[in-house]
Amino acid sequence: MSNKEKLAKTMEFPPETEQPNVYPLTWHRETQKMEEIWDASQKEYWDPAKLPWDTFDVSRYSWEERECIAYWFTILSVFDASAPPVFAEALIKTYEVHEEDPVRRCFFSVLRDEQNHEQFCGLMITKLLEHPDPLKYEPKTEIGKKAQKNAKWLYYNGGRYWDGYKRAVPRYSLAVLFSSFLMGEIASSTIFHQMANGCAEPIFQEGFRNIGRDEGRHMAICMSLMERDYPKMDVEEKPIITKQIRAGYLFLSAILFEPPEEFWDIPEDFIGIQRECEEICRAAGFHIPTYDAKKENWRNAILNLKGVLDKFNIPFPAIPEVGISGEEIRDVDMDDIIPVF
Numbered sequence: 001m002s003n004k005e006k007l008a009k010t011m012e013f014p015p016e017t018e019q020p021n022v023y024p025l026t027w028h029r030e031t032q033k034m035e036e037i038w039d040a041s042q043k044e045y046w047d048p049a050k051l052p053w054d055t056f057d058v059s060r061y062s063w064e065e066r067e068c069i070a071y072w073f074t075i076l077s078v079f080d081a082s083a084p085p086v087f088a089e090a091l092i093k094t095y096e097v098h099e100e101d102p103v104r105r106c107f108f109s110v111l112r113d114e115q116n117h118e119q120f121c122g123l124m125i126t127k128l129l130e131h132p133d134p135l136k137y138e139p140k141t142e143i144g145k146k147a148q149k150n151a152k153w154l155y156y157n158g159g160r161y162w163d164g165y166k167r168a169v170p171r172y173s174l175a176v177l178f179s180s181f182l183m184g185e186i187a188s189s190t191i192f193h194q195m196a197n198g199c200a201e202p203i204f205q206e207g208f209r210n211i212g213r214d215e216g217r218h219m220a221i222c223m224s225l226m227e228r229d230y231p232k233m234d235v236e237e238k239p240i241i242t243k244q245i246r247a248g249y250l251f252l253s254a255i256l257f258e259p260p261e262e263f264w265d266i267p268e269d270f271i272g273i274q275r276e277c278e279e280i281c282r283a284a285g286f287h288i289p290t291y292d293a294k295k296e297n298w299r300n301a302i303l304n305l306k307g308v309l310d311k312f313n314i315p316f317p318a319i320p321e322v323g324i325s326g327e328e329i330r331d332v333d334m335d336d337i338i339p340v341f
Ligand SMILES: [Fe+2]
Pocket: 080, 083, 113, 114, 117, 215, 341
């Protein structure tokens, strides 16, 4: 249709708009649970800038401690700073497929929350390092230098999934795309609550409590989406989910556990440096869960997800790293990652 052709002069009503188009002019409300989650997200909204920053005196910490804590936030940012574009893309998809109104609102709330988490990381890193760019910042200590090398490698790795993700979004349904989302949300909400309880500084307690609460809501969104869609899912979609769970495990382990070397392209001394940094953080009162606590937490999150998938007869992948047997999934690479956090 050329722009010059004025249909309105030739007919009473316009032709049907080809469907689905990007905007639904409908506000169907079907999933009551999503309404409740949305209401909670409105009530629990928080502003990172309004946290008790004035109580956080970084000069009480040594430069080693500051650089190690900033390193942990940099690692977290590899995930949380990519979450806003990832969920922005997912939000667009909810409009393209004319999702019901509460689902669109819930995805919008995830996007808004993840943007907040990213801001929190940025404010924290900037305050600790007195520099807004942790990769360009010039470290003052030996451990700071090593930590920055680690961060550079993780940043490089994290940059490799975006094209694969953009290809996957139009191909799969929301429930398939976000199948590994639940595992990440369960584990991260637990980790953030553990950190909130274990940290001495009010800024960490409050920030992590808010983030943990947000992640708990994301978990509930994912659950309701699965409960709504999995019973009517095509059998061909099941193997994709099984692979996604394994991919999600490998991807998120870098922050929730330790990065598996079969998947992450990282130097040999990476894990050693990471452990050394975490030790310094813990000694400074910044409570990163220990290796065993993280492993236990990760295992519980995965078992929870397994419980959900078993209900829908979706085969679970083997995750021998945390002692879970299942279907063997090989050759997962960055291209297969649907990043979720
Ligand atoms: Fe987050």
